[in-house]
Amino acid sequence: MVSLLLLLLLQGTEAKMDIITSKQDVLVGQEILMLCQKGDITWQKDGEDTEEEEKVSTMDETSSKLHKKATMQDAAKYTCRCDFDSGHQDEVQKTLSTYEGPSFGGTSTYHEFLEGTDGVVPCQVTGQPAVDVHWFRDRQEISTNAGRRVRHLPDNTLLIQGVRREDAGTYTCHAEIRGRPIVKQLAISVVVNGQYLFHIKIQLMAGPETNVTFLCLVAGHPQPNITWTM
CATH class of the missing domain: 2.60.40.10 (Immunoglobulins)
Known part of the structure; x- marks a missing residue:
């Protein structure tokens, strides 16, 4: 299973936030994994709080992750919002695209x-x-x-x-x-x-011991195989 990893790193309680992604286009059925570290964390999808099926969980006192298999409906702008003890609030966003096929x-x-x-x-x-x-x-x-x-x-x-x-x-x-x-x-x-053209020539020779000659000429493409049966 190929996973998509979004990693959000914060250095210090009010450091600049950034999201690092391996790619932003996800094949339907692949895993989406988003990690967010530091602060009191909430996740949003297109400006709305994520649903329970998004499988948001707390890893430890400073980390949270959002993990699920990608569907076409997961194409959205994701927001990781952090509230710090100092009262400072910061957020970072990343837009993900999903696709299926071509098949x-x-x-x-x-x-x-x-x-x-x-x-x-x-x-x-x-x-x-x-x-x-x-x-x-x-x-x-x-x-x-x-x-x-x-x-x-x-x-x-x-x-x-x-x-x-x-x-x-x-x-x-x-x-x-x-x-x-x-x-x-x-x-x-x-x-x-190609169209096949047939030409058959029959030659008969009279006599006590009669000889009969059959000649079959065929023209066409691809070259045909000729067989005789009696």
């Missing part, structure tokens, strides 16, 4: 299309907050321009109109939590099958 769910990573048909390649992405999706091939982003034969549709699928042999290859669905450097990528293979 590709059951997105298929292999597609076969017949040459000349229209190919549709889905990319099913979920995540919170919003997820931005981009398609790439050979590190070049695929356009959303409606006039392009190969384009990125509004529902995040990839459309290949009139599939050609050169469309075969690996495409990348790139998903990123909006406004944050949290990225996942999924490689998807596309195979193009």
Whole structure:
């Protein structure tokens, strides 16, 4: 289990307060651990006293901690407020963000299309907050321009109109939590099958011992395997 640690240090009864964090973006399900030391301590979340389920506890006479598993609702501004015996009050704040995903769910990573048909390649992405999706091939982003034969549709699928042999290859669905450097990528293979042309030639030779010749010519992509049965 990966933990998020927020440590608040005070030196002296009225020293400057500061919060030190390992990171401020927390994946849903990870632990949030906030430590506050010195003074008579209270915790607030977005300006309101924390609820009992936040698991605030006193570690000793000078320390307190807030500990729980992160949910999307834990994105907030947290305040550690200290009241000192001298009557001085001080506080420090830290804003935490939470996220979930991106996740590709059951997105298929292999597609076969017949040459000349229209190919549709889905990319099913979920995540919170919003997820931005981009398609790439050979590190070049695929356009959303409606006039392009190969384009990125509004529902995040990839459309290949009139599939050609050169469309075969690996495409990348790139998903990123909006406004944050949290990225996942999924490689998807596309195979193009060509139309097959058959030519069968039968040659018969009359005689006591008749010879029969069958010739089968097949053209297509990928190269087919030919077998004979009787």
